Amino acid sequence: MQLKWLEWAKQIQAVCQAGLAYSKDIYDLERFEQLRKLSIEILNEYTEVEVEKIKSLFANESGYPTPKVDIRGVVFKDDKILLVKERVDGAWAMPGGWADIGLSPKEVAVKEVKEESGLDVRPVRLLGIIDKKFHDHPPSALHVYKIFILCEITGGEPAAGIETIQVDFFKKDNLPNLSADRNTEKQIKALFEIRNKNTEVLLD
Structure with a gap:
């Protein structure tokens, strides 16, 4: 779901970030700061998130603006997926x-699976690269690319980590309550199909 006001606020923020990084004119810098403040006010108005939190998460980076990258390790055991x-x-x-x-993306996938599930894995192949804005995630101030990497279990034992409290495997038609900001039911079911049929990767 794309919200126009959110996309506009993100684009304004990106223009401001680039302008603040590369402009040398003091008056242009002042204008970019004013626009950045406006983008923060837009988010504050529609989300009711505190201004200081928006500043730290949304408008605190410097240099050329680029999307954030979220990497997910996709691990199957028989006909079930690791969550x-x-x-x-x-x-x-x-x-x-x-x-x-x-x-590297593969190294991140291995690290995250180990830290959050206790399992040792080997990266096998890419299953998808998507733009979060095209999928039914909750609205986000960040522009995010999500990378899904198929991994194979090589060892370890299921165990919760610092950021997790439970580890389990689920069938495609019996998924639990999902963290919608991180993954959607449609995405998980698509990953089952790609893995089973060896079809083309998800790509936005």
Whole structure:
């Protein structure tokens, strides 16, 4: 679901971030700061999130603006998929998180699966790269690309981590309450199909 006001606020913020990074004119810098403030006010008005929190999450970066990257390890056992119960919202998701500087996408997938589920895995192949704005996630101030990497279990034992409270495997037609900000039912079912039929990757 795309909300026009949210997309406009994100685009204004991106223009301001680039302008503040590369402009040398003091008057242009002042205008970019005013526009950035306006983008924060738009988000505050429609989301009721505190201004200071919006500043820290949405308008605190410098340099050329680029999307954030979220990487998910997709792990199957027979006809079930691995999900972890998130401590922050009590809902379920494929193990994963933000890409880390210095690590490749495959390395991030392996690290996140181990930290959140206790399982050792080997990355096998790419299942999808999607733009979060085209999917039925809750509105987000960040522009996010999501990468899904198929992984194979090589060892370890299921165990919750710092950010998770439970680990389990679920059939496609018996999924638990999902953490919608992290993954959707439609995405998970599509990943089952790609894995089973070896079809093309998800790509927006």
